[in-house]
Amino acid sequence: MISDRHAPSQQSYGTAYEQMLEKVRYEGAYPTRERAEEAIRLVLAGLGRQVTGDERVDLARCLPVEAARVLTAQIPDTQPLTGWAFVKDLATRTGASLATTRWDTGSVFSAVAAYAGSDLITRILRQLPSGYALLFGRAELTTAA
16 A cells, blocks of 8 residues: 555645546555556656656646645656656556556556646657556557657
8 A cells, every 4th residue: 555644634636636546546446546646656757757858847837736746846856767667667656566566557648648638648758768657558669760
């Protein structure tokens, strides 16, 4: 089970974030809104450590304010992680299984993609190391020879 000791137990959110919570809860088949919110906070914090530059700014603009704050509160890592290393890093930080963390990542990335749109997600995927496209439910991007 993923746990964020700093997460509030009950808080009033904006409508856009409420909709994001419900989307993640539905996509991830989470039993509670709190579980969906744990996944959102974990995955967006991790993504905030990976995405930089204009893509980071543009993604933050697309997300609900509460989600954008989680993303932008993170300092980007100097060494970007591959998609698989990203999942392993999140699992290590929370003590959750790799399978659970992979599920959480896909559920949250599905909602992120809905807010960001195809063009921005493509730009983000071009910036990140290999393995993220699958986490976003896409085929891996390759560069033509």
